[in-house]
Amino acid sequence: MKILSGIQPTGSIHIGNYLGAIKQWVELQEKNECIFFIADLHSLTIPYKPEELAKNIIEAAIAHLAAGIDPQKSIFFVQSDIKEHTELCWLLNTVCPVGELQRMTQYKEKTKQFKKNINAGLLVYPVLQAADILLYKAEGVPVGKDQVQHIELARTIARKFNQRFGKVFPEPKALLPKIGAKIMALDNPKQKMSKSLGPQSYISLFEDSKEIKKKIMSAVTDTGKVIKYNPNRKPGISNLLTIYSLFSEKPIKELEKKFKDKGYAYFKKSLTQLLIDSLEPFRKKRKELLSREVFVKETLKVGAKRAQPIAESTIHETRAKMGLA
Ligand code: ADP
Numbered sequence: 001m002k003i004l005s006g007i008q009p010t011g012s013i014h015i016g017n018y019l020g021a022i023k024q025w026v027e028l029q030e031k032n033e034c035i036f037f038i039a040d041l042h043s044l045t046i047p048y049k050p051e052e053l054a055k056n057i058i059e060a061a062i063a064h065l066a067a068g069i070d071p072q073k074s075i076f077f078v079q080s081d082i083k084e085h086t087e088l089c090w091l092l093n094t095v096c097p098v099g100e101l102q103r104m105t106q107y108k109e110k111t112k113q114f115k116k117n118i119n120a121g122l123l124v125y126p127v128l129q130a131a132d133i134l135l136y137k138a139e140g141v142p143v144g145k146d147q148v149q150h151i152e153l154a155r156t157i158a159r160k161f162n163q164r165f166g167k168v169f170p171e172p173k174a175l176l177p178k179i180g181a182k183i184m185a186l187d188n189p190k191q192k193m194s195k196s197l198g199p200q201s202y203i204s205l206f207e208d209s210k211e212i213k214k215k216i217m218s219a220v221t222d223t224g225k226v227i228k229y230n231p232n233r234k235p236g237i238s239n240l241l242t243i244y245s246l247f248s249e250k251p252i253k254e255l256e257k258k259f260k261d262k263g264y265a266y267f268k269k270s271l272t273q274l275l276i277d278s279l280e281p282f283r284k285k286r287k288e289l290l291s292r293e294v295f296v297k298e299t300l301k302v303g304a305k306r307a308q309p310i311a312e313s314t315i316h317e318t319r320a321k322m323g324l325a
């Protein structure tokens with residue numbers, strides 16, 4: 001299957017991003033043709049500092065390489081290096097109903113969050129995302145749950161385009177992890193773990209041991225003592241069990257048995273150690289890459305060179321179908 005996904009260069013990545021999205025990318029690249037990119041154009045739709053953007057792009061690239069994206073196996077580049085993304089976005093704008101865009105949950109949330117900067121880019125954001133996907137004729141898009149609505153809109157856009165102009169695009173599908181599609185915030189297990197909730201809500205993929213310990217030991221749990229998975233009644237402990245299960249690759253059932261009567265503190269100590277050990281290789285790799293910025297930049301350029309001919313060929317085909325030739 002042809003796989004594609006993107007990530008915005010906003011802040012460091014946390015274990016929610018990793019378990020919900022990146023871990024799948026790393027697994028998928030073993031057996032599939034994969035394309036991954038830093039979605040810098042998408043990140044322009046919310047307030048940012050131009051002088052910090054270049055640094056944030058490199059840092060995001062380093063974070064993803066450290067997390068396991070292998071540029072030998074996958075095509076890995078920066079979105080704005082390929083001009084065809086914006087060209088296809090414009091062409092697709094002409095088949096995308098504006099009502100669909102106004103219905104998007106992320107659009108509604110962002111217009112609430114950034115009341116003073118409700119720019120047209122925020123509205124068109126999902127069309128650019130559809131262009132990212134359709135430009136490479138991707139079939140599978142590994143993302144977390146919050147992005148599913150955007151992928152469905154990309155399907156709709158592909159269908160509408162194909163109906164009107166003749167078939168160019170396959171209809172892409174979101175690929176969700178079976179568990180871990182929604183890791184909850186440590187300080188509020190009723191909300192999704194997110195950069196925008198602040199550092200207390202998440203553990204960075206590169207967090208040091210002291211911080212991991214502090215955050216896990218103070219993670220909000222429910223009353224009671226029994227370690228049992230029940231996301232409705234016990235959202236806090238269930239979230240920690242999910243995280244434990246995904247990093248240890250042990251089923252939740254087995255963990256429930258193992259920790260049943262041991263109490264929350266004991267379970268949290270064990271989870272702390274598991275996370276310290278699991279995240280160590282990511283920290284090390286990131287540190288190494290931070291000192292090899294030239295290599296990272298070169299890697300991204302090579303990625304763009306591999307992406308370019310695919311993008312050009314699709315644009316050529318799309319223009320022809322639309323009568324632009
Ligand atoms: P954030 O909400 O922290 O800003 P992004 O919106 O940048 O995260 O999401 C990047 C990727 O990580 C997306 O594919 C998204 O679906 C996934 N993701 C984000 N938060 C979580 C979470 N808490 N659990 C699982 N996946 C997540």
Ligand code: TRP
Nearest residue numbers: 004005006007008039042129132
């Ligand atoms: N909107 C996605 C996010 O915030 C990032 C993204 C941009 C993306 N283009 C994409 C994801 C194409 C999948 C496919 O996480």
